[in-house]
Amino acid sequence: MTKQPDQPAAQQHIAADRQASLVARYGAAIPPAGPWNDHLSLLLSHRSVRAYAPDPLPAGTLETLVAAGQSAATSSNLQAWSVVAVTDPVKKAKLAEYAGGQKHIEQCPLFLIWIADLARNQRVGAEADVEMESAAYLETFLVAAIDAALAAQNAVIAAESLDLSTVYIGAMRNQPEAVAEMLGLPPATMAVFGLCVGYAAAGAEGQVKPRLPQSAVLFEERYGVADETQLRAAYDVEMGNFSRRQNMPVDSWSARVLERMGPIKSMKGRDRLKEIIRRLGFPLR
Ligand SMILES: Cc1cc2nc3c(=O)[nH]c(=O)nc-3n(C[C@H](O)[C@H](O)[C@H](O)COP(=O)(O)O)c2cc1C
Incomplete structure (x- = not known):
């Protein structure tokens, strides 16, 4: 029995x-x-991990992560994203340099670059002799960027379920034209972010980073900021405790927000993104 x-x-x-x-x-x-x-x-x-062991990934891992990515919802089933898998050390070193010297890009065995991709669907239009009028609009660029993000996040969850670690690399947007040239991206595509994938180096697994209290982000029926000052202050204390636990210099979330969103120089060149995206073939009307 x-x-x-x-x-x-x-x-x-x-x-x-x-x-x-x-x-x-x-x-x-x-x-x-x-x-x-x-x-x-x-x-x-x-948690995001920024140091990787050199161990290779089991055969078929890339395809499994992409299957998870392709299982995400996609706006109108347009599937307006692609992903470029980079394992070549020379290319990863160059991409790390484009990303302001982020060493984990060189270390991780697999670096995935997620592409907002309207080019494939433009090819459908070209073959059918239909002008894809909507491709010129900001809305359609957003569709592609959101599709890419949803697919990537599914891949992150899949990777974590396999005891792999990841970290997103938004710094792929520091020099999008250089990235496009390296990857041979056609017009109407853009690398919107990268993703390091690999086994965490010993001791680099890190700890779960606390988030804002739910009452600062979850509203019932109507947006509100009534208790926000206290909620943010409490969260700054939690983040201070987190930094201490991680043996990192004590940091507060408010200080980080001010540093990251205050001066334009913290955008690392991304303040020019609109013109760059247009040059990459998205008119953003
Ligand atoms: C779109 C996106 C871009 C990011 N870019 C970078 C990056 O360039 N470098 C980096 O070290 N972390 C990057 N991160 C990771 C965030 O810093 C991290 O998710 C955040 O601090 C929360 O920590 P956690 O993921 O460990 O919970 C990025 C995250 C996202 C979602």
């Missing part, structure tokens, strides 16, 4: 896992407990 699972023990395990996951993500400001399962546990354990 099969042994029945010990229900109270299983429930206790689920409750303990949920509590630990929520505390790691929110510190003191944990939201009320809700339904829980292993998928949620995986999602809440996400």
Whole structure:
């Protein structure tokens, strides 16, 4: 006879896992407990990793990640994205340089570059002799960029489910034309971000980074900022605690926002992006 699972023990395990996951993500400001399962546990354990072991990925990993990416929703099923997989060390070194010297791009065995891609659908138009009028609009560029982001995030979750680590590289937008040239991108395509994939180097797994309390981001029926000042202050304390746990210089979220969104120089050249995107073949009307 099969042994029945010990229900109270299983429930206790689920409750303990949920509590630990929520505390790691929110510190003191944990939201009320809700339904829980292993998928949620995986999602809440996400962290970006910036140092990789040289170990290769198991055969078929790339294709599995892309299958996960292609399983994401896509606006009107246009599938307006592509991904370029880069493993060549020389290319990765160059891409790391374009990204302001981010060494993890060189270290990771697989660097994925996610492309907002209207070129394929333009080719459909060219073959049918139909002018793709909508391709010229900002809306359609957004469709492609959002599609790419949704696909990439599915790939991230898939990678994490396989004990792989990742970090997004928005700095692919520092020099998009150089990236386009290296990858041979046609007009109406743009590398919107990169993604390092690999096994975390020993000790580099990092810890879950706390997020803003839910009451700062979740509103019922109507947007509101009533308690925001206190909520942000509490979060700054959580982020300070996080930096201490990570043995990093004590940082606050507010300071980071001011530094990243204050001076134009922090945009690292991306303040010129509109003109660059237009030159890449997206008129952005
Ligand atoms: C679109 C995007 C671009 C990012 N670009 C970079 C980057 O260029 N370099 C980097 O080290 N981290 C980058 N990150 C990672 C964020 O810094 C990280 O997700 C954030 O600090 C939260 O930390 P966590 O992912 O560990 O929870 C990027 C994340 C996103 C979503």
